[in-house]
Amino acid sequence: SSIREELLAVFNNEKETYISGQMLSEKLNCTRTAIWKHIEELRNEGYVIEAVQKRGYRMTGRPDKLSSDVVKRNLTTNKIGQNIHFYETTPSTQRIAHLLAQQGKPEGTVVFAEEQTEGKGRLDRSWHSPVGAGIWMSIILRPNLPPQHAPQLTLLAAVAIVRAIESELNITCEIKWPNDILINGKKAVGILTELHAEADRINSVIVGIGINVNTTKEEFPSELQHLATSLSLEKGGDKIDRASLARVIFESLEEMYEKYLEHGFTFIKLLWESYSVSIGKQIIARTISGEIRGYARGITDEGVLMIEESDGKIQYIHSADIEL
Numbered sequence: 001s002s003i004r005e006e007l008l009a010v011f012n013n014e015k016e017t018y019i020s021g022q023m024l025s026e027k028l029n030c031t032r033t034a035i036w037k038h039i040e041e042l043r044n045e046g047y048v049i050e051a052v053q054k055r056g057y058r059m060t061g062r063p064d065k066l067s068s069d070v071v072k073r074n075l076t077t078n079k080i081g082q083n084i085h086f087y088e089t090t091p092s093t094q095r096i097a098h099l100l101a102q103q104g105k106p107e108g109t110v111v112f113a114e115e116q117t118e119g120k121g122r123l124d125r126s127w128h129s130p131v132g133a134g135i136w137m138s139i140i141l142r143p144n145l146p147p148q149h150a151p152q153l154t155l156l157a158a159v160a161i162v163r164a165i166e167s168e169l170n171i172t173c174e175i176k177w178p179n180d181i182l183i184n185g186k187k188a189v190g191i192l193t194e195l196h197a198e199a200d201r202i203n204s205v206i207v208g209i210g211i212n213v214n215t216t217k218e219e220f221p222s223e224l225q226h227l228a229t230s231l232s233l234e235k236g237g238d239k240i241d242r243a244s245l246a247r248v249i250f251e252s253l254e255e256m257y258e259k260y261l262e263h264g265f266t267f268i269k270l271l272w273e274s275y276s277v278s279i280g281k282q283i284i285a286r287t288i289s290g291e292i293r294g295y296a297r298g299i300t301d302e303g304v305l306m307i308e309e310s311d312g313k314i315q316y317i318h319s320a321d322i323e324l
């Protein structure tokens, strides 16, 4: 409700001072009973609101939950993250984003979930998305581009996320083609780009982003424990504020996306190559039609991986898993 939002806004602006019930009811133009009811509701959601006789209320803690209020506070983007749909639990934010895209929701609309029960990766693989541990989200973009440029958006997203993580948390990341973000060799982020397109034009792109933020070692299933990590684990177990990270990611993504639409892929490509672990190395690419071994030359202007085989022949890889 709007009282709830205004109440949160007042508490956020008045971090240190107590505000009396009387003042709140005047400010928000409602009864003191209404104020009291909303404060009780906020407490049930995990907000910590102190009440002190004769002084009033003060908010001293917020739930570790992603909510629209918290993420949108101080968000400086024009589009990305300005419309957020939140779910406590959902099979996959991708599914919801696809539906919203088809309903015509605007570019930059985001679907967030605290938990995904059937989070998906590429090729029908699954993405482990335990409750409250990460940022599990899907973003709708509507670039006016031909469909064959869509893979560039995966690389763009990877670059934007790496830059956001590095600047916000001071953690060094590497990118493994096409969509893995690794920290100390382990996967911390996965990106899945899906498309609605006609023959010559993209209608919408759904960029699915899964970031292991506060996932603990025990929360990873045993088969992932050696392959996966979380930002918190890489920070020695410190708990990381998901809302601020989400905000920085939106800003970074929007900046990259706008530059890309204006100037094309070249500068993203350069940045991407600078973060890449696979380029310039001997690699094995496992594709659905078999294995290709060789030297990773780079990526094309389309975002396609080029591997030079021992006989000098160049293979163009559109989809594969890379082993270093």
Ligand code: BTX
Residues within 6 Å of the ligand: 091, 092, 093, 094, 116, 118, 119, 120, 121, 122, 123, 125, 126, 127, 128, 129, 135, 136, 137, 138, 179, 180, 187, 188, 189, 190, 191, 192, 208, 209, 210, 211, 212, 224, 227, 228, 229
């Ligand atoms: P991918 O196919 O490259 O990676 C999936 C593989 O990664 C799995 O087979 C497994 O080995 C490993 N894996 C699974 N879960 C995790 C995890 N939490 N951390 C590290 N490794 C893991 C990557 O696909 C694309 C993932 C996109 C996920 C987002 S979350 C929001 C959106 N909704 C949705 O359903 N998917 C996207």
